[in-house]
Amino acid sequence: MSISVKNLSKHYGQQKAVNQISFDAKPGRILGFLGPNGAGKSTTMKMLTGYLQPTSGNAEIAGKDIEVEPLEVKKQIGYLPENTPLYIDMYVREFLSFVAQTYGLSDIAKRVEEVIQQVGLTQEQHKKIGMLSKGYKQRVGLAQAIIHQPQVLILDEPTSGLDPNQLSDIRALIKNLGKDRTVIISTHIMQEVEAICDDVIIINKGVLVANSSIDELKKAHQNKTLEQIFKQLTL
Numbered sequence: 084m085s086i087s088v089k090n091l092s093k094h095y096g097q098q099k100a101v102n103q104i105s106f107d108a109k110p111g112r113i114l115g116f117l118g119p120n121g122a123g124k125s126t127t128m129k130m131l132t133g134y135l136q137p138t139s140g141n142a143e144i145a146g147k148d149i150e151v152e153p154l155e156v157k158k159q160i161g162y163l164p165e166n167t168p169l170y171i172d173m174y175v176r177e178f179l180s181f182v183a184q185t186y187g188l189s190d191i192a193k194r195v196e197e198v199i200q201q202v203g204l205t206q207e208q209h210k211k212i213g214m215l216s217k218g219y220k221q222r223v224g225l226a227q228a229i230i231h232q233p234q235v236l237i238l239d240e241p242t243s244g245l246d247p248n249q250l251s252d253i254r255a256l257i258k259n260l261g262k263d264r265t266v267i268i269s270t271h272i273m274q275e276v277e278a279i280c281d282d283v284i285i286i287n288k289g290v291l292v293a294n295s296s297i298d299e300l301k302k303a304h305q306n307k308t309l310e311q312i313f314k315q316l317t318l
């Protein structure tokens with residue numbers, strides 16, 4: 084299931100937070116969404132996931148327009164927001180069962196068990212969410228994003244604040260999930276992009292300044308490092 088974005092914009096008053104961006108994302112490829120702070124990454128992700136209405140332009144997920152069929156689109160998407168709103172007084176299992184119910188899944192206990200294993204929450208599964216460390220809260224966020232087995236994943240800074248061990252675990256998980264799904268991840272970590280992404284888009288002040296595979300982007304910039312290219316394009 085692909086994502087196709089055409090001339091998507093979001094204006095806040097006079098500010099063009101996202102300004103006519105177009106790009107595609109395809110199954111089996113992980114797309115890194117890069118840009119300096121305030122560039123418009125989260126705003127774009129919120130529009131794709133139906134949490135913000137675009138000012139203009141459109142986007143299709145699996146051929147369905149995000150504004151025309153928002154509920155259908157939401158079923159296909161797993162979304163990890165930048166600050167995952169988790170119910171801190173709920174237990175991990177209780178919360179994931181609750182999310183599974185909202186998607187109308189059958190055999191919820193089995194699916195919760197699977198997802199707990201998949202994201203590496205087994206050790207912490209009996210705790211209240213509020214008691215978990217940041218990395219484990221992030222895993223709960225990922226678990227709720229994939230519990231309904233969506234074909235499209237939109238992950239807003241999924242590894243921010245994780246320790247090196249957690250980082251490599253979560254990256255491996257995302258890479259694995261991306262084998263047969265369409266995945267967009269925003270990140271500020273260039274090694275992460277090199278490690279798990281196939282394609283990259285860079286946004287600066289709401290405008291798209293790069294959109295290609297990592298290999299092509301490097302070739303087009305005399306094989307400079309991603310960090311150098313990022314700096315050059317976003318100064």
Ligand SMILES: Nc1ncnc2c1ncn2[C@@H]1O[C@H](COP(=O)(O)OP(=O)(O)OP(=O)(O)O)[C@@H](O)[C@H]1O
Pocket residue numbers: 095100118119120121122123124125126127165
């Ligand atoms: N609700 C809002 N009202 C007004 N301006 C907003 C609102 N939400 C975001 N903005 C502005 O839109 C711009 C883009 O913000 P956004 O959060 O999309 O950036 P980002 O690329 O995700 O940044 P970061 O890397 O810091 O997370 C910023 O200038 C921000 O201040």
